[in-house]
Amino acid sequence: MTNSIKEIDGAKTIFVIGANTTNAHPVIGQRMRRAAQNGAILLVANPKEIDLVRVAHTFIQPKPGSDTALLMGMCRYILDKDLQDQAFIDEHCENFDEFKASLDAFTPEFVEEITGVPWEQVAKVAHTYATNKPAALFYAMGITQHSHGTDNVMAVANLALLTGNIGKESTGVNPLRGQNNVQGACDMGGLPNVYPGYQNVTIPENKAKFEKAWGKLMSDKVGLTHTEIFDAIYEGKVTALYMVGENPLLTEANAKHVREALENPDLFFVAQDIFLSETAQLADVVLPAASFAEKDGAITNTERRVQRIRKAIPPRGDSKPDWWITSQIAQKMGEHGFDFSAPSEIMDEIASVTPIYGGISHERIEEVGLQWPCRDENDPGTQYLHKGKFARPNGKGQFVPLEYKQSAEIVDAEYPLILTTDRSLYHYHSATMTRRVAGLEELDSNEWLKLSPADADQFGIEDGEWVEVYSRRGKVKVRAQVTDVCPTGVCSMTFHFHESPTNEITNPALDPVAKIPETKVTAVRVEKVS
Amino acid sequence: MTNQINFTIDGQEIVAQEGQNILDAALANDIYIPHLCHHPDLKPVGACRLCGVEIDGGHMTMSCLEPVREGIDVRTDSPVIYQARKIAIELLIADHHMDCLACAAAHDCDLLTVSAYMGVQPERLERLRKTERDLPIDTSNPFFQFDPNKCVICGICVRTCDEIVGLGALGFIDRGVSTVVGTFGNKPFVESVCESCGECVVRCPVGALAPKKPEFAAREVQTTCVYCGVGCGIYLGISGDEVVSVRADRERPTNEGSLCVKGRYGFNFINHPDRLTKPLIKKNGEFEEAEWDEALELIASKFAESKGEKFAALASAKCTLEENYLIQKFTRAVMGTNSVDHCARL
């Protein structure tokens, strides 16, 4: 998030697109509902009628995969009505004319056709966002999990730049990050193209800096992404995999392919986790990890706040904290630079090589944490980004011209419905933890295919009955729930239940830049189980 | 800066903030005024009629609704006030199920606090109880239950769900003889729109809304929720070697005292029997338990054979910063490849 959670309270307009916040980020969802009650205008754009719609002032229902058209349509309306923040654009942005020219294609007719949203409604949302300021925009996987997810993100940024809704309190472009430390895993360089702090591995100075810090020679070649790793294993190019705390058999699009890869007999596969997950069962060695309550450290939330976790109880059995395990493997291999006795020492090393974490230490984050960038020990941290100037080399925000791209899969006679994925309030991700909490399992114990009454009618499906959902990659068996939440033509499933592994049928088509699979748009057909 | 207001309560000098009400100002200065329906997180409603005070010798007024004013002289007790409170509390008690020993809230019950302040004796409590209310207890939610027989109709739960959670799952339901609180249509909690966040349970001043398994923590450890990217601040309650409860951290800007169902109630996986407690090595297709040394030696020798582009690592969005840092450092510096990723994209 460019801005902070607390700033929601001060926003006059809150625009939530491609996010089911009350399910996936419940306490932020609560805050949004509260803000709406206290007078903020809440705008919701989602293919499904999510819970926030109850308190929204305006709800629009774009077809899955049409976000770029919607957002660019909003930009066009704003310019047509001269509602843009021209002073902000002139002073702080670049590439405006190119961007403006690209809006020609997004005529009202075109936007209506692609999104299925009447132009007056597009206009209404755009008008409010551009005029009732400060306006804060929030999005999640509904924007990113597309073969053109990067375009969607750029479109969101264009809209914020156009209206000057960025770099100020209670505004911003705010991606809601999923897992408790997904922001932190990225910050720490758990990515194939960057060292900690987003320092690109292909820039020689960066490589030199880390080679000096770590005393080793390193590769300047961008590594493989999540999806590419499984391809490479499948092809026998990668022969050893060290997997910590993940369960790709449930979370990765086209999970069948992941299984086939991990079953490659030439692979040496080490899984490290607190439970024997579906994926870990395929490992050669499984290492028992301590849970969050059994170790010290820090994690970074969606608003860039670095917060402590603390050891409250001893690790169960012989399980060990993940930091200890990785250090031991390295030391067994005779390596130096891994002889840490506590996570606070590791954090000190992080601060020494990661400028945006330069002022972070366990001591400083004891009570409420600090938000990065936090560059030195006197830096109070950063509540919101891009204040006064943009965090780019020339200090300018960049408009990006865009064109509409179709989703990789579109419906046809054989696969007439679009399947999109969602999360349950009661489970988390592949649910290895939540499904082992009896009460949560009681509240939500199986997968449902949600589909509209019209589609249920057309395909002869009764509420509550077992169906099979087919995509071009396979099928899953699941019970159907007929609900108005889904519009005609769109159905949805979560991916928490190994009994109905949704991601065995989702589409692994990748966004060319972000390499994110298109799990939000899969063409499917639904059949009764005879 | 808001202005400071100086006044007196029972002769004691008080400094309060402009806009504060008299009840909050009194409580902040350790002066107790009986109250049941007031909660500092919620807008005051003056429903329980217990917090009456007299200002400058005038008529009794509800202190939760009365803003502080410069120079006023507040009296928290007088024969008139006492009489009014007595009527209010006795009416409540008459309707209340008084099985205190078996009540989860007994150690922390505002009704008992008020009764003690008023000098109402337990025997008298027993005599006061007249209506034998025997409404069914709603046990449908796995984490908490609602016993309407203990409810004092303070409305705190209703206002919490409305003002804090923004959901409005609860309301007052008129049942002819008496009012009760309940879900829309008076359905069991799990069939309502309730999201099981437990905010109402935390604030219920008596034992009406109470955890099913009340646990007493011997100590608490401040930490952060393990689930989503909101990063709510929590305190884990510990008894012996086990986590037995979770409490929200009110000071943390991320959640300011709020939690969702996963954060508040989703911690039992820690002690689940499925937890891995030993390294496992697959031999002839079956996992066998091993000691750390054996497992680490094996991994070290195997990894050594796959250095460079033959190696890949998946870091974890569930592990700490320090752990992710080490995994990528290991991948880059020891194994010589940048093939490290995690499920950020999923």
Ligand code: SF4
């Ligand atoms: S259930 Fe508790 S909080 Fe709700 S009205 Fe009754 S006593 Fe008050």
Ligand code: SF4
């Ligand atoms: S309590 Fe709920 S909203 Fe808060 S971090 Fe945990 S899972 Fe997320």
